[in-house]
Amino acid sequence: MTHTDGSPGAITRRQMLRRIGLTALVAGPGAGLLNACATSGGGSAAPAASGSAAATSAANPLGVNPASPLEVVIFKGGLGDAYATDVHEPMYKKMYPQAEIKHVATQQIAQTLQPRFASGDVPDMISNAGADLMDEGALQAEGQLLDLTPLFDAPSIDDPSKKVRDTLLPGTVEAGYIAGKPYVLKYVTSTYGLWYDANLFKEKGWTPPKTFDEFKTFCETAKSAGIVPYAYAGKNASYYQYWMILISAAKIGGNEVLINIDNLADGAWTAEPVRQAAAAWAEIGPYMGKSFEGLIHTEVQTRQNQGKIAFYPSGSWLENEQKSNTPDTFAYAVAPTPSVTGTDKMPYEAIRVAPGENYIVPAQAKNPQGGLEYLRIMLSKEGAKGFTEKSGSFTVVVGATEGLTLSPGNQSVADAQKAAGQNIVTLSLFETWYKELETELRKQTNALMFGRIGADEFVEKMQAAADKTKNDSSITKQQRSA
Amino acid sequence: MRHGRYPFIIGFLAAPLILYVVFVISPYFQAFYIALTDWRGITATPEYTGFDNFARLFDDEVFWHAVRHHIVLLVAMPLLTIAIALFFSFLLNLGGGSKGGRMTGVTGSTFYRVVFFFPQVLAVAIVGVLFQAIYRPDESGVINGLLGKIGVQPIGWLTNPDLALWSIIAVMVWQAVGFYVVLFSAGMSAIPKDVFEAAALDGAGRFRMFFSITLPLLWDTLQVGWVYLGIAAFDGFALVQVLSVDRGGPDNATTVLPLEIWRNAFNFSKYGYASAMGVALFFMTITFAVLTLRVTRRERIEL
Numbered sequence: 185m186t187h188t189d190g191s192p193g194a195i196t197r198r199q200m201l202r203r204i205g206l207t208a209l210v211a212g213p214g215a216g217l218l219n220a221c222a223t224s225g226g227g228s229a230a231p232a233a234s235g236s237a238a239a240t241s242a243a244n245p246l247g248v249n250p251a252s253p254l255e256v257v258i259f260k261g262g263l264g265d266a267y268a269t270d271v272h273e274p275m276y277k278k279m280y281p282q283a284e285i286k287h288v289a290t291q292q293i294a295q296t297l298q299p300r301f302a303s304g305d306v307p308d309m310i311s312n313a314g315a316d317l318m319d320e321g322a323l324q325a326e327g328q329l330l331d332l333t334p335l336f337d338a339p340s341i342d343d344p345s346k347k348v349r350d351t352l353l354p355g356t357v358e359a360g361y362i363a364g365k366p367y368v369l370k371y372v373t374s375t376y377g378l379w380y381d382a383n384l385f386k387e388k389g390w391t392p393p394k395t396f397d398e399f400k401t402f403c404e405t406a407k408s409a410g411i412v413p414y415a416y417a418g419k420n421a422s423y424y425q426y427w428m429i430l431i432s433a434a435k436i437g438g439n440e441v442l443i444n445i446d447n448l449a450d451g452a453w454t455a456e457p458v459r460q461a462a463a464a465w466a467e468i469g470p471y472m473g474k475s476f477e478g479l480i481h482t483e484v485q486t487r488q489n490q491g492k493i494a495f496y497p498s499g500s501w502l503e504n505e506q507k508s509n510t511p512d513t514f515a516y517a518v519a520p521t522p523s524v525t526g527t528d529k530m531p532y533e534a535i536r537v538a539p540g541e542n543y544i545v546p547a548q549a550k551n552p553q554g555g556l557e558y559l560r561i562m563l564s565k566e567g568a569k570g571f572t573e574k575s576g577s578f579t580v581v582v583g584a585t586e587g588l589t590l591s592p593g594n595q596s597v598a599d600a601q602k603a604a605g606q607n608i609v610t611l612s613l614f615e616t617w618y619k620e621l622e623t624e625l626r627k628q629t630n631a632l633m634f635g636r637i638g639a640d641e642f643v644e645k646m647q648a649a650a651d652k653t654k655n656d657s658s659i660t661k662q663q664r665s666a
Numbered sequence: 667m668r669h670g671r672y673p674f675i676i677g678f679l680a681a682p683l684i685l686y687v688v689f690v691i692s693p694y695f696q697a698f699y700i701a702l703t704d705w706r707g708i709t710a711t712p713e714y715t716g717f718d719n720f721a722r723l724f725d726d727e728v729f730w731h732a733v734r735h736h737i738v739l740l741v742a743m744p745l746l747t748i749a750i751a752l753f754f755s756f757l758l759n760l761g762g763g764s765k766g767g768r769m770t771g772v773t774g775s776t777f778y779r780v781v782f783f784f785p786q787v788l789a790v791a792i793v794g795v796l797f798q799a800i801y802r803p804d805e806s807g808v809i810n811g812l813l814g815k816i817g818v819q820p821i822g823w824l825t826n827p828d829l830a831l832w833s834i835i836a837v838m839v840w841q842a843v844g845f846y847v848v849l850f851s852a853g854m855s856a857i858p859k860d861v862f863e864a865a866a867l868d869g870a871g872r873f874r875m876f877f878s879i880t881l882p883l884l885w886d887t888l889q890v891g892w893v894y895l896g897i898a899a900f901d902g903f904a905l906v907q908v909l910s911v912d913r914g915g916p917d918n919a920t921t922v923l924p925l926e927i928w929r930n931a932f933n934f935s936k937y938g939y940a941s942a943m944g945v946a947l948f949f950m951t952i953t954f955a956v957l958t959l960r961v962t963r964r965e966r967i968e969l
Binding site: 418419420422473474475476477478479483619620623626627630631634636658 | 704706801802803804820822823824825826827911912915916917918929933934935936
């Protein structure tokens with residue numbers, strides 16, 4: 185854009201353009217860029233990792249200065265902040281009685297913290313969540329985030345012979361990678377699978393099918409009982425369905441299948457596992473009936489609560505989401521997606537458990553060791569159990585729900601995770617990376633499931649869309665290795 | 667007095683003109699400029715890419731789907747709306763035949779006139795939600811529930827790709843008819859009574875009267891209605907957004923250009939490409955308006 189001074193037209197245009205740009209910055213994903221600008225003032229200072237540190241020992245592997253105060257900022261949203269005030273902070277206080285803990289709860293993380301990042305007066309641990317979260321990529325690029333590797337390599341509080349990273353669900357550490365290093369702890373998990381009413385199944389004497397052959401037999405049985413065997417909401421939630429197709433593809437060919445798709449690898453969609461998964465699900469589609477393409481997710485979920493639908497694909501938020509509609513007789517339970525072939529790389533029990541809800545330690549914190557130690561406490565079994573009790577959500581800590589009284593749905597998630605063990609299906613990242621590809625996938629998923637195209641055409645159309653994204657120079661490409 | 671007049675006029679015109687320039691004209695020019703860039707909504711300095719975005723439009727399958735839908739809309743929506751509106755307004759104004767030397771509407775026409783205008787009063791969003799329930803694809807939908815009572819299988823009004831666009835056109839027509847009934851009624855009442863009386867004396871029936879007198883004398887009003895409806899046919903965003911499967915589906919069967927512009931700009935952050943679509947839409951609308959006014963130009967009948 186050339187700058188032509190004196191021409192009023194050009195000036196208005198420039199100003200208007202800048203104004204639009206600014207609005208987009210404030211409103212959209214660019215918020216982080218604004219952070220970057222605001223924080224760049226104090227950004228040149230080196231991480232203040234010295235000063236407060238103490239010598240490390242077996243009891244204090246991160247070298248926390250017991251006397252240093254700790255400031256914790258918690259996003260007080262759907263999870264509340266009682267898990268911090270009633271569980272994690274008392275635990276920290278118990279370990280370091282001299283330390284003074286300052287608790288800050290906010291619903292506007294960016295507004296609260298942006299000026300503090302700019303001035304260099306940052307807290308020691310932040311739950312970066314909510315609609316106004318800070319862009320972690322931008323923070324990392326400015327050198328504002330602390331590398332969490334020492335935390336993941338530190339011994340676990342429950343079993344000092346194990347590193348923290350080995351007590352977490354597979355993929356947790358990698359999920360927090362920015363530029364090849366773990367800067368973010370993703371603490372809360374969602375579990376994806378086929379949801380059903382355990383009481384209805386008990387009453388009818390049904391069990392969730394373990395293979396697609398069994399699934400088809402089940403569909404016939406349910407149909408003859410006057411119940412729609414399987415349904416999703418085509419009108420606005422076809423992505424619930426493509427999750428299932430992708431999970432099946434990963435079970436057949438391993439997580440590499442999904443990683444290849446994310447990396448826009450050549451032939452990632454036309455690969456045999458994806459084709460087989462699409463073909464298997466396409467056979468289930470006709471049992472649903474055409475009408476579900478025109479229904480929205482709440483309509484379908486309510487129909488399931490009314491006992492009209494057997495299986496519904498979703499994540500572990502479903503039970504909570506449907507709370508007000510669920511009759512007392514309805515007990516949510518989750519089943520893994522059935523195996524497609526006899527030679528699937530992952531067993532039937534494999535399930536997608538995706539970590540989310542981000543926690544970070546600022547590099548310029550006054551007590552960064554304390555921040556890391558606080559996260560280590562969160563990742564202890566006691567800390568994780570307390571979190572689940574207070575917030576109703578699961579954490580990335582393996583086996584932290586033992587002995588808890590859980591809702592039926594959560595209990596079933598715990599059982600499913602236990603059965604899955606290390607067989608965790610990874611989350612697809614292209615959904616947020618490449619929105620255009622994702623939109624095409626929604627469209628083609630409906631076409632596949634409602635019988636307008638076959639599996640071959642499905643994978644070819646998706647491959648074409650992926651290639652189009654790959655060849656579009658205006659789209660920034662991303663890569664993942666795990 | 668001469669001297670005082672211009673400041674007076676300018677004073678009155680300035681405010682609306684400035685508002686118009688800032689909020690209507692300048693965004694147009696900006697859109698033309700942004701269409702030539704690869705702007706993704708974040709940087710302050712978009713890269714100039716010439717006509718790349720327009721070249722891309724030619725290979726964009728979804729864009730051509732949308733254009734085809736506008737052509738269907740352009741033909742079907744005004745034709746249906748005007749035909750129905752003409753029929754109703756004829757009934758309301760002249761359908762009752764001649765009473766005591768005056769042409770009257772059918773009994774209760776003042777009441778009907780109000781009823782016909784109701785849909786026009788409803789916000790598009792409400793109409794959308796209303797028809798979501800009416801068109802719902804299983805027995806819980808209004809239409810399919812009624813059909814079920816007489817033993818007809820539920821029809822996928824919005825899920826059948828061959829039917830979906832027509833279902834949405836039907837909603838547009840339903841909403842527009844009321845306004846055009848009122849518009850045409852006003853036009854008809856402007857036709858001098860003695861013309862009808864003379865025709866009645868010569869023995870013209872209602873059909874003859876409609877085609878030989880009402881229609882020709884209403885031509886100007888019809889032309890305005892056609893242009894309005896044609897421009898409305900280039901929109902359709904709100905109804906498609908609310909009603910269609912997966913926003914514009916199934917399989918692009920209902921998508922329209924404003925929806926694709928919205929999707930490209932706010933979902934894909936491709937503001938440059940979205941602006942190119944906007945520019946294409948601008949030229950289509952202009953071409954339509956000019957063509958309509960040219961083609962329908964007729965000799966004015968002096969009364």
